[in-house]
Amino acid sequence: MERNIRNIFLIGNPNSGKSSLFNQLTGLNQKIANYPGVTTERKIGSFYLEKQQYELVDLPGCYSLYPNSIDEKVVINELLQNKPDLILFVADASNLYRSLLLYTQVADFNFPIAMVLNMVDELESKGEVVNASFLESELGCPVFLCNSKKRKGIDSLQKYIIGSDFHASIKIFGNKQLFSNYLSSSNLNYASWHEYVQSTPSNAIVENIKRIEVIERYNKIESIIALTVSKTQKAFNRQRFTEKLDKYLMHKYYGFIFLLLILYLVFQTLFTLAQFPMTWLDSGFGYMAHLINNLDSKSSWLTFISEAVIPGISGVLIFIPQIALLFLMNTFLEESGYMARIVFLLDNWMRKFGMSGKSVLPLLSGNACAIPAIASTKAIPTHKERLITILCIPFMTCSARLPVYTLLISIVIPLEFQGLSLLSLYALGVIFAMLFGWILNKNISTSEKSFLIMELPPYRLPSFKNIYINIKNAVVAFVKVAGKFIVTISIVLWFLASFGWQNQAIQKTNIETSFAASIGKTIEPAIKPLGYDWKIGVALVTSFAAREVFVSTLGMLYNIGEEATERTMIEKMKSQVYPQTQLPVFNLASGVSLLLFYAFALQCMSTLAAIKKETDTFKWAIISFLLMASLAYTSAFIAFQFLKKC
Amino acid sequence: MTLCELEKNEMGIVIDLIQNEFTLKLVEMGIYKGRSITPTEFTLLKDPICVSVSDSRLMLRKEEAKSIIVTKCDL
Numbered sequence: 201m202e203r204n205i206r207n208i209f210l211i212g213n214p215n216s217g218k219s220s221l222f223n224q225l226t227g228l229n230q231k232i233a234n235y236p237g238v239t240t241e242r243k244i245g246s247f248y249l250e251k252q253q254y255e256l257v258d259l260p261g262c263y264s265l266y267p268n269s270i271d272e273k274v275v276i277n278e279l280l281q282n283k284p285d286l287i288l289f290v291a292d293a294s295n296l297y298r299s300l301l302l303y304t305q306v307a308d309f310n311f312p313i314a315m316v317l318n319m320v321d322e323l324e325s326k327g328e329v330v331n332a333s334f335l336e337s338e339l340g341c342p343v344f345l346c347n348s349k350k351r352k353g354i355d356s357l358q359k360y361i362i363g364s365d366f367h368a369s370i371k372i373f374g375n376k377q378l379f380s381n382y383l384s385s386s387n388l389n390y391a392s393w394h395e396y397v398q399s400t401p402s403n404a405i406v407e408n409i410k411r412i413e414v415i416e417r418y419n420k421i422e423s424i425i426a427l428t429v430s431k432t433q434k435a436f437n438r439q440r441f442t443e444k445l446d447k448y449l450m451h452k453y454y455g456f457i458f459l460l461l462i463l464y465l466v467f468q469t470l471f472t473l474a475q476f477p478m479t480w481l482d483s484g485f486g487y488m489a490h491l492i493n494n495l496d497s498k499s500s501w502l503t504f505i506s507e508a509v510i511p512g513i514s515g516v517l518i519f520i521p522q523i524a525l526l527f528l529m530n531t532f533l534e535e536s537g538y539m540a541r542i543v544f545l546l547d548n549w550m551r552k553f554g555m556s557g558k559s560v561l562p563l564l565s566g567n568a569c570a571i572p573a574i575a576s577t578k579a580i581p582t583h584k585e586r587l588i589t590i591l592c593i594p595f596m597t598c599s600a601r602l603p604v605y606t607l608l609i610s611i612v613i614p615l616e617f618q619g620l621s622l623l624s625l626y627a628l629g630v631i632f633a634m635l636f637g638w639i640l641n642k643n644i645s646t647s648e649k650s651f652l653i654m655e656l657p658p659y660r661l662p663s664f665k666n667i668y669i670n671i672k673n674a675v676v677a678f679v680k681v682a683g684k685f686i687v688t689i690s691i692v693l694w695f696l697a698s699f700g701w702q703n704q705a706i707q708k709t710n711i712e713t714s715f716a717a718s719i720g721k722t723i724e725p726a727i728k729p730l731g732y733d734w735k736i737g738v739a740l741v742t743s744f745a746a747r748e749v750f751v752s753t754l755g756m757l758y759n760i761g762e763e764a765t766e767r768t769m770i771e772k773m774k775s776q777v778y779p780q781t782q783l784p785v786f787n788l789a790s791g792v793s794l795l796l797f798y799a800f801a802l803q804c805m806s807t808l809a810a811i812k813k814e815t816d817t818f819k820w821a822i823i824s825f826l827l828m829a830s831l832a833y834t835s836a837f838i839a840f841q842f843l844k845k846c
Numbered sequence: 847m848t849l850c851e852l853e854k855n856e857m858g859i860v861i862d863l864i865q866n867e868f869t870l871k872l873v874e875m876g877i878y879k880g881r882s883i884t885p886t887e888f889t890l891l892k893d894p895i896c897v898s899v900s901d902s903r904l905m906l907r908k909e910e911a912k913s914i915i916v917t918k919c920d921l
Contacts (some may be wrong), residue, residue: 452888544889649868
């Protein structure tokens with residue numbers, strides 16, 4: 201063994217099959233530094249070939265080394281900071297012209313490099329063939345023909361990785377004279393130029409040099425392509441097929457009809473399919489808690505497990521079906537190429553609200569869970585559009601609001617209006633997300649120019665392996681990030697709800713005299729104008745960890761046994777009255793007020809943590825929390841005061 | 847004329863780019879002096895539009911399209 205671990209970078213254009221190659225080489229052996237969008241952060245996978253360990257870094261797709269988004273900055277930063285032992289450059293054969301621009305830039309860093317020429321079959325279907333050995337001699341680096349979705353060519357690539365000491369490409373493509381005014385002669389290389397560009401604020405002269413550099417590269421690339429690609433007989437033409445399909449899917453009227461249909465199908469499937477495993481998990485954990493409790497109802501350890509740990513864990517696991525299905529849909533829309541069409545159709549509309557077409561998918565994902573949705577905004581290039589998207593996502597009706605909505609609706613809304621009410625709450629989320637975006641757009645000033653220059657990839661069939669790995673990564677990341685939060689907070693809440701200050705000591709007590717009750721009674725004056733009693737106050741506080749905790753807290757507070765079904769819970773809550781007045785606690789006024797409170801309040805620690813992480817400051821997490829809290833309070837106040845007179 | 851004024855499926859040749867923050871990005875995507883460019887799909891307000899350029903297709907907003915000066919290319 202020569203060295204401990206050999207470090208390989210994977211670089212290429214978006215949609216070049218980079219992630220597929222990554223999955224083929226590393227299998228399931230991947231770790232991600234953070235929550236994954238599609239390939240938004242540094243993905244690292246390791247694999248062994250003949251006892252030598254290799255670490256493969258999958259860098260985000262980009263078109264050049266001059267970055268336009270946070271994603272793309274990662275690539276140039278990695279090249280400048282870390283020295284890879286080998287760069288595997290993934291090129292899309294059917295789009296060789298554009299792939300080679302990035303290739304020639306990366307090659308000029310003078311690291312050992314090899315090219316993986318992907319999707320050769322697509323090039324052939326366009327009626328062209330590429331001569332790999334000509335390309336090798338033109339580029340000065342080894343070229344492997346692959347179809348990474350079908351594992352074609354992977355074996356010879358692996359043999360190359362095992363067998364060789366890696367060599368830098370023999371050819372440098374850039375013109376050093378372009379940069380000579382800015383770099384000392386001892387430092388006259390492409391990497392130093394990038395260091396210079398990063399360290400100086402952008403100005404017209406530097407921008408001009410960049411443009412000249414790119415055009416000069418393209419001129420060289422044209423002659424390379426003329427020598428290596430030749431025309432043959434045409435077979436099935438994917439490009440033609442895509443163009444024909446786009447006549448309908450991107451049509452100025454029909455396009456929207458298809459869009460609505462596809463989105464309807466996607467979300468209908470998401471909600472219907474997720475129902476089953478969620479119900480199973482819920483009743484499974486309920487049964488488990490029941491069993492443990494029955495072992496020995498006196499043991500405080502067993503109560504701790506059945507009342508704090510198990511509900512905590514189940515509170516995390518219950519979201520996994522939805523997150524998995526959400527990522528299934530996301531990956532499918534992204535890999536099939538339809539995502540780019542959604543961007544095309546909706547960009548104009550979204551811009552009125554300070555966002556871009558690229559905000560549509562994150563916003564829709566917010567209907568399942570805000571946390572992965574916020575993480576997936578990284579691909580939005582302009583800072584302002586990205587910020588507005590992040591801040592609008594929490595308004596969308598996430599799945600944690602659903603149990604609260606269904607419980608309250610079935611208590612206070614007459615049966616014939618229940619479906620309509622739920623639908624209106626979803627609509628309310630969308631309307632306020634857009635309204636909030638519109639207000640933010642008017643109030644956040646920016647000097648940055650927003651633009652949308654995006655490739656429309658041909659339609660392709662997504663690979664099952666990619667979808668599977670994406671889902672697995674998303675679920676693992678969710679459990680790690682949000683899981684820690686939810687479990688910890690539900691344990692703390694259990695403590696607050698089961699212990700109290702009695703006889704100058706902390707003692708186990710019932711909920712009426714617990715710490716949670718004192719908190720609820722303390723905030724009671726503040727929530728009385730909204731129509732809530734102190735018990736609802738406790739539930740408001742506890743649901744700060746995750747909104748659906750509201751339901752279980754009320755269950756605990758109203759002494760509803762664990763065997764209670766949803767029906768008995770609804771009956772019990774309906775019969776709650778204020779001791780002095782004998783008026784019901786849950787009536788139309790307080791119910792609607794609570795529904796509005798839950799629609800607007802940002803009661804989710806994990807979402808706040810995600811906002812803080814993605815905007816890189818506490819400022820926006822605090823601002824959006826306060827704004828949404830005041831909106832929740834005001835609307836709940838108005839609704840209650842208005843409705844109680846009716 | 848600008849790229850916006852081309853009809854659907856009418857080919858143009860780029861003769862100039864009006865300098866802007868996104869000019870480099872356009873060049874990187876293969877839009878610069880001498881290249882051919884063809885609008886293939888329009889949305890309602892022609893914003894964004896879809897163009898075909900050097901063997902692949904891109905979407906651009908009106909703002910970007912206006913900065914691309916073309917001359918009509920008669921086949």
